[in-house]
Amino acid sequence: MRLNAIVLSLIAPSQAALRFGCSTVSIQRLDPLVEPGNTPSAHVHQIVGGNAFNATMEVRLLYQSSRATLISNHTDDSTIDWTAVMFFKHTNGSYKRVPIMQNAALPNGINGGMTIYYTQHDFNGNGKDKITSFKPGFRMTVGSPTTPTLDAAKKNVGLRYVCLNDKNTRFPELPDFPPKPCKGGIMTVHHFPSCWDGKNLDSPDHQSHMFNTGKEAFQPAGPCPASHPVKMPQVAYETLWDTAQFKDMWPADGSNPFVLSFGDQKGYGTHADYLFGWKGDSLQRAMDSSCMFNACENGKPLKSQSVAEMNKCQAKKRVTENLDGCKSSNKKISCQVQH
Template sequence: MKSLLFALAFAAPSQAGLRFGCSTLSIQRLDPVVEPGNVPSGHVHQIVGGNAFNATMQGDIAEQATCTTCPFSEDFSNYWTAVMYFKHENGSYHRVPIYPNAQIGDNTAAVQGGMTIYYTQKDFNSNGNEKITAFKPGFRMTVGSPTTSTLDAAKGHHGLRYVCLDNALTRFPELPDFPTKKCPGGIMTVHHFPSCWDGKNLDSPDHQSHMYNTVKEAFTPAGPCPASHPVKMPQLAYETLWNTTMFANMWPKDGSQPFVWSYDDRKGYGTHGDYIFGWKGDSLQKAMDSSCMFQACGNGRPLKSQTAAQQNKCSIKNTVTEETQGWLKELPGQKMSMQ
């Protein structure tokens, strides 16, 4: 049934939802949501979106950015997750490269790394009958936590999952922790954010309490919003494809799982994502009010588009000067990481 849902998604061009691939903006230790002003932050992140990204972000991001690594040129939001590393048997680390999702459009092959971003209204098969309210300038949120340390807790983070890819079309099963075997097509990480807002706060001390999570597994319809968080917002989700295949011949001789998040999480329980809203004017609301689907929402119907070359051209200068790729003796910022 789940495979059928995905098949229907690609065959249903008239129902509302956004899906697009953003190229990489920066890979560095900055986190303006959880660690505003800290240069560097605690661990390495991979960031996509608008070039207003910096250690301290306030106000309307769309008015501060001049370019974006995303295909809809009115989207100056920033989206980021931790970075995945491979740990060699000799104790050194190498950043796992990201590759684009071949399913999301003709320009995808030209996009440099990055993530697939979703804004859905209900699921892949219907527009739903609820009013979807777009995020507001200054809005931000996180999902998951790097402090999650048990399998049961990870299972409780519905929508934060891993997929061991056989090929580009693999979407199931979804796992709450790192796959323990070699994945022929790499590893996909999935981050579904909560979509129920309290209608008042653009942020909260833990960056999560102003939202309520009714997410279920995969792209199935989320539950209804509670009275405490009555405003239904777009269902935001990230998919990131990690090219773990380049390390297939370096797999530990004891067969142990060799991948680790940049905050030294060897199990994958603490996978998490961050978001800062930055759509220009009412562009996202127009999209949520429309009946377009995926790439058909571009070229002025109702969103403005740009080419993959324009996406790739957008960048920022790193604030933190340190090596994050190549073979490293330790994870950046994790000098006490266990060997």
């Protein structure tokens, strides 16, 4: 009996590692998780995922997306993901939004967006842990725009920046903005915690129902604690910002010219939001498979759509403002807002 158990453990199927290219569904000043109903919210976000994105994002509305900006799962996944937007601050006090580039591993032509991962191990293998899918209504955030110091930022494991030599650069990971111009741009990385308390779909701070045992750079996470015993997918975002186009406008004094949309010129407060929107048991079935990254597409087991189809997906514009030539107000980027 013991020998049979050992053999079964050795032949147990590995769990999937999923990676999606996602085009931008909207860039606007809304935050339905932290500021539900506020139009506009405190700062501008880049959003990918389902085109039902709006100011409240009730669960019933989330699943009304007619399409999504994910290159895979366009009929199964209406999840919505967002992060703060990066701006370049000119010496005259005005701001210009930094364009977003596609990841090197993805097909050409993706309109901005992010690369999103659902893993349980690392970049090189799938691992053997049983992964439990998120549940309908699940949501979470990682990081905080009020993170005050570099030491505090260092403790936010998995929230990092990479100064790109090219789009394939992944190291070193930095807890704040790179101190010099980056030849290939800047990548922001957001790793979410993957240990769930097994009870709450959300919490007042949108974080306490989850626990982070992760390490840097897609290294295997540690075991989940008794307080948060359920292992869920390790969700991670990569966003590549085309900061290289501003290399000739770097301030003469060498100071960092980039700022996140909530006024953070250090990068300490980088953060991200996640609203689960997979339909039925589609994510569980995907995580139970043994595919890895691109091999999970084209019906094996995930459905796919073309880049052109993905780029067509846009959420309704609910807050209209000029995101270029904006002025600073009370340490925040203040553009002309039109309702």
